[in-house]
Amino acid sequence: MSYEILGITVLWIFLYGYLIVASIDFGAGFYSFFSLITGKRHRIHPIVERYLAPVWEVTNVFLVFFFVGIIGFFPETAYYYGTSLLVPGSIAIVLLAIRGVYYVYSQYGNRNNKFYMFLYGVSGLLIPASLSIVLTLSEGGYIHENNGVVSLDYHALFTSGYSWSVVVLAIVSVLYISAMFLSYYAGKAKDKEALEILRRYALFWSVPTILCSFWVFFSIQRHNLEHFNKMVDNAWFFIASFICYAIAVYLVWKRRRLQVSFVMVMLQFGFAFFGYGKSHLPYILVPYLTLHEHFTNKSMALALVIVFLLGLLVLVPSLYLLLRLFLFDAHYVRGKLSKK
Amino acid sequence: MSHYDPVVYSRMLTSITLGFHIIYATIGVGVPMLIALAEWMGIKRKDPHYLLLARRWARGYTITVAVGVVTGTAIGLQLSLLWPSFMLVAGQSIALPLFMETFAFFIEAIFLGIYLYTWNRFKNPIQHFMLLIPVVIGSSGSAFFITCVNAFMNTPRGFNISDTGKLTDVQPFLAMFTASMPTKAAHVLATAYVTASFILGAMAAMALLKGKNHVYYRKALKITMVAGIIFSLATILIGDLSGKYLAAYQPEKLAAGEWHFETERYAPLIVGGVLDSQNKVHYALKIPFALSILAHGLPSAEVQGLNETPKDLQPPLWIHYMFDLMVSIGMLLLFIGLWFVIAIRRRRKSVEPAKPLNKLLLSLIIVGAPLSVISIEAGWIYTEVGRQPWILVGFMKTVEGATKSGQVDLMLWVFVALYLVLGVSSAYVLRRMFKHHPAEEELKEEV
Known part of the structure; x- marks a missing residue:
């Protein structure tokens, strides 16, 4: 495996990790707020809180890892994306900041402050919408370089059906992934009441999730035919994704094996995400940046890979410990351990 | 401003972001160390007061860590959004730290x-304490790695340009691992621990000044002030080494900071003062030979003046005040810490050890907290502005590194x-948080 394939694969895995953990996190924040205004707060909030509280900061690091890593492996991304993303990137930073601090404020400071819950619930849904713009831009047609000046064509971006399909899919899948996960977590906690509410959310959002996935799939055909054809060549990724989706929804519907159901959700997005990524290559930004031509120098690549492998040696056991204490520990999940 | 210049706005936005972040970053690096000290003392001495201290500090720490x-x-x-050309070079050369x-x-x-x-x-409290060690290593490690990048900007090496x-x-x-890395990283870490000591110490001093006389606050004050003195001494030692580093590798930064215009031996250290239009220093305190000692350790040593740096490559001269501010606050903090130690030593021998501490001393400890933060800010302004006009010394000017896009002014306001x-x-x-859960309440629960 060449360094550039290894590099992009590592980055893509971490972005996928962010997609899953951040979706759970953002969706959970939104459900927390939603349950407050619909008067169901006491029924699902404890579950949401028990999961979210110890992991919020870790979620954020997945994103940082991705954008620091991509500058290391593909330095020119900093130049092209950095120049063109000033405004959308700044909006994303503001949303991430609001979401992060107001979650912590309401968790540790002013508990149950409705305004704080509103802020972190709603900003959580806007973050995936704003971050998904980067994936849209990578398809080409929105970023232009004229006489050495890189700029973003806002008109093309806002009037494009493709960019809107991605935004809608991002928001909808956050709500779907999160509800599927929380159903599993409620099931594990043996909290029947919460499970029923969350299961209904999960089933409700499963329909728009699959519809939007098809919408995005066919928007790519109109926006970037070359990419679409490559996706068709790699069709088995998307077929596998659909099968996983069907199993996941079926299991939740039947209230059976919720753990398997959530693994299927992860596989559903895993297959789709890697199928999309694989067919996107060799382009990192159509038509300016490609995998092989804009890779960093050999010595930096080697150093980054070594550090990455050493880092994994520390990271994997640490993450495992975190999961074991807060996700797989039945006593904790059921709220039988004192929290602070 | 009549003319829109993205460079000016990029610099303003970056300095505001860094100036704001550094407050929370410093607390984020320093406080875990203090929490660890308190929890360790609590476990070793089986003293619930120290454990409560660790617990309450940790609770407040969650808020600052979020910011x-x-x-x-x-x-x-923002590094990529505002300095895309610089990050293009940095990505290829300094991406490693x-x-x-991100791992830290x-x-x-x-x-x-x-x-x-x-x-x-x-069951065993030591296990809980052990969990804090990776937090201390991670937060201090983050500071170390980021400082490596900043050091690289000052003394770049490890690449060639074709x-x-x-x-x-x-x-x-x-x-x-560049020339400026060791002194810079050590300085950043030591000052973060000093600042955290004074911020946490000020909280205890405030309670004591309000007349709360529980031994819990005295213990808090003692542990923070003792840590404060140790790290202040380390800071002064590292500061001295930083002066020698600057003299050897970035003499123009030292010369601009010290208003040292002509290369000479037996150079005095200029404290305060004002400059006239001929760059003559007025109303300053001159400490004989001190600059030569700071730069090379010998009163007779020759110190390179600003005259040897071309006019267009000289840093702005107002950084002199930032240097003075940083150093004088550092000295003051050490003085406050020493006064405190002498005060409690005397009390131990006196007949009434429960007598309240001197009010002026307590007030000084409280003022020490914001001053330590100001000192950190002054230090960063000194080193960042002192690097100008370069973003990557000798290779790239700040002007060349900035974005060319519009709307940076709008983003600044956002x-x-x-x-x-x-x-x-x-x-x-x-x-x-601290008002609604006073320590007294929790002290009752524990006992």
Whole structure:
């Protein structure tokens, strides 16, 4: 495996990790707020809180890892994306900041402050919408370089059906992934009441999730035919994704094996995400940046890979410990351990 | 401003982001060390007061860490958004410590989450304490790696530039360990611990000044002030080494900071003062030979003056005040710490050891907290502005590194508003948190 394939694969895995953990996190924040205004707060909030509280900061690091890593492996991304993303990137930073601090404020400071819950619930849904713009831009047609000046064509971006399909899919899948996960977590906690509410959310959002996935799939055909054809060549990724989706929804519907159901959700997005990524290559930004031509120098690549492998040696056991204490520990999940 | 210049706005926005982030980052690096000290004392001496101290500090720390994390994410992204040309070069040459920092950040985040939620989950308290060690290593490691990047900007090496402007012969580890790295990293870490000591000490001093006389606050004050003195002494020692480093590698920064215009031997250190239009110094305190000693350790040593640096490559001269501010606050903090130690030693011998501490001393400790933060800010302004006009000394000017896009002015206002909201709200939440859960209540529960 060449360094550039290894590099992009590592980055893509971490972005996928962010997609899953951040979706759970953002969706959970939104459900927390939603349950407050619909008067169901006491029924699902404890579950949401028990999961979210110890992991919020870790979620954020997945994103940082991705954008620091991509500058290391593909330095020119900093130049092209950095120049063109000033405004959308700044909006994303503001949303991430609001979401992060107001979650912590309401968790540790002013508990149950409705305004704080509103802020972190709603900003959580806007973050995936704003971050998904980067994936849209990578398809080409929105970023232009004229006489050495890189700029973003806002008109093309806002009037494009493709960019809107991605935004809608991002928001909808956050709500779907999160509800599927929380159903599993409620099931594990043996909290029947919460499970029923969350299961209904999960089933409700499963329909728009699959519809939007098809919408995005066919928007790519109109926006970037070359990419679409490559996706068709790699069709088995998307077929596998659909099968996983069907199993996941079926299991939740039947209230059976919720753990398997959530693994299927992860596989559903895993297959789709890697199928999309694989067919996107060799382009990192159509038509300016490609995998092989804009890779960093050999010595930096080697150093980054070594550090990455050493880092994994520390990271994997640490993450495992975190999961074991807060996700797989039945006593904790059921709220039988004192929290602070 | 009549003419829109993205460079000016990029510099303003970056300095505001860094200036705001560094407050929370410093607390984020320093406080875990103090929490660890308190918890360790609590376990070793079987003293519940120290354990409560660790617990309450950790609770407040969650708020500051949140602001630190989000503003850190902001500066991480802003580097690419505002300095794309610089990051193009940095990505190829200094990406390694940046990448390492994300791992340090990961470890800190994971173990902080575990630490905060497992106070009663282990039978042996040492196990809970052990969880804090990765947090300390992670947060201090983050500071270390990021400082490596800043050091590289001051003394870049580990690459060559070909005739076509391409980077060749990149040596990532050489780029990471540059001449300015050891003094810079040590200085950043030591001052973070000093600042955390004074911020936490000020909280205890405030309670004592209000007439709360519980031994809990005295213990808090003692542990923070003793830590404060040790780290202040370390800071002064490292500061002296930094002066020698600057004299050897960045003499123009030292010369501008010290208003040392002509190369000479037996150079005095100029403190304060004003400059006239001929760059003559007035009303300053001159300490004979002190600059020669700071720069080379000998009163007779020759110190390079600003006259040897071309006019267009000289840093602005107002950084002199930043240097003076930083150093004088550092000295004052050491003085406050020493006074405190002498005061408690005397009390131990006196007949009434429960007598309240001197009010002036307590007030000075309280003032020490904001002063230590100001000192950190002054230090960063000195080193960052002192690097100008370069962003990467000798290779890239700040002007060349900046973005060319419009709207940087608009983003500046957006972020000013954001930082105002974050600053005010975090202070409000922290105040409320400690007010609504006074230590006295928890002390009753524990006993």
